[in-house]
Amino acid sequence: MSIKEEIIDFARSIGIEYIGFCSANFSNDFINRLSHNLKMKYNCEFQINDIEKRINIKDYMEDAKTFISIALPYKTIEIDKSKPYFSKASLGKDYHIVLKQKLKLIEEFLQNNYNAKTISFVDTGPFHDREIAYMCGIGFYGKNSTIITEKYGSFVFLGEILTDLYIEPSTPKKSLCGSCTICIKSCPMGAIEEEYFINSNKCLSYITQKKGDLTAIEQEKMGLRIYGCDTCQDVCPFNIKAQKSNILDFLPEEWNININEEDFLKMSNSQFNKTFRSTSSGWRGKKILQRNLIIAMGNSKNKKYTSLLKNISMDNSFEGYIKNSLKKLEGEE
Structure with a gap:
């Protein structure tokens, strides 16, 4: 088996259905989208405005070659919204802990079998989890800027590993939204001001x-x-x-x-x-x-x-x- 196949097999053995790979760099299109967010003042206080920090991979690993993205599904129940409630993503155990545990196992596998350098991220670094997941073929971008997978929709948590190991890239998926604008029309605050862009300051989350x-x-x-x-x-x-x-x-x-x-x-x-x-x-x-x-x-x-x-x-x-x-x-x- 190739290195890619071996990693996928290992991921399956620890309960990860969605895993993908991409080159450790960002496209000009993505950089332009980051610039557009700044221009339109879409970023909220939790987001990093310094574009260089969001794309400068070398600051974390000088000889980085590959991002490995994983997705874990989180929707377990239907929520009763007739009374005060928490969103689906905030039920159960903190996803940061769960994803980090899975990523740690993959890191150990890479280190032990290929002597690879690794760093993992779950909302802990400047990198854009969704863009990396998109580049890794995990799913396609919805017009609400979520990553939509074939089996679990957008109800997935994302995390990634940066490594100096070269792994054959996966193929990104094109959007299947077509002319649908249901998410845009349904947003209570009108936060989806443009297709594939969200004004985070207006987002109820x-x-x-x-x-x-x-x-x-x-x-x-x-x-x-x-x-x-x-x-x-x-x-x-x-x-x-x-x-x-x-x-x-x-x-x-x-x-x-x-x-x-x-x-x-x-x-x-x-x-x-x-x-x-x-x-x-x-x-x-x-x-x-x-x-x-x-x-x-x-x-x-x-x-x-x-x-x-x-x-x-x-x-x-x-x-x-x-x-x-x-x-x-x-x-x-």
Whole structure:
């Protein structure tokens, strides 16, 4: 077998269905897209604006030759969106940990069998996970800028390895979106301002994570979301028929899908660390998630939350959000 085939076989043996390879460089088209994002001010605070940092692979490995991309499916259940909820990507064990474990096994395989240099990334470096996955043939770009795979749609987590080992590149896949614009029309905030480009500052996934005061329209559009947003993915025809993941790590715990609102708002730091800290939403901290829950309770218009919000003891930073939610619950808005 070729090196490529041996790596694919090993990946299969550790439960990785999607793996691909590409040259360790970025195209002019990608660089132009990064420049367009800057020009249009589409990047949010979590994204790197320095284009050189996003493409300068030599800073990490002088003799780098190949990117290896993997994708792990994460959709395990259908979410009940009639009550406050977390997005699919934030259920179960933190994907950073799960992907890093898989990538570490591949790194060890490359080091032990080919004496290769390796560095792995899962949202931890400046490189663009989706672009690398696209170049590696993992899937095609959807108009909402997600990578869509044949079997699991866009419900996949991405990670990559940079290595000095030359591996025959995979073939990128052309978009199959055609004339479909369902994701663009469905975005609650109109964040998909151009096909294949997202204004991240308007994306509800970002809005549920950002600090500072949220505007009235942001709070309204958040609906019942506590963290993340699945809307543009849920309406995608490729996702409607997507298979579910069999990765047990991504199965949610009871407290993550049937949220006890009172317990959540009264939660100690210790309790938070034992529960939500282990998920991908936990990095944002307890206060941001509590803020979002308070907003979701008001947006629900469910009067059962009125007494809880009137009597809950929270610090002053929550006062405005509690008042706004109570107005909605009491029919003053």
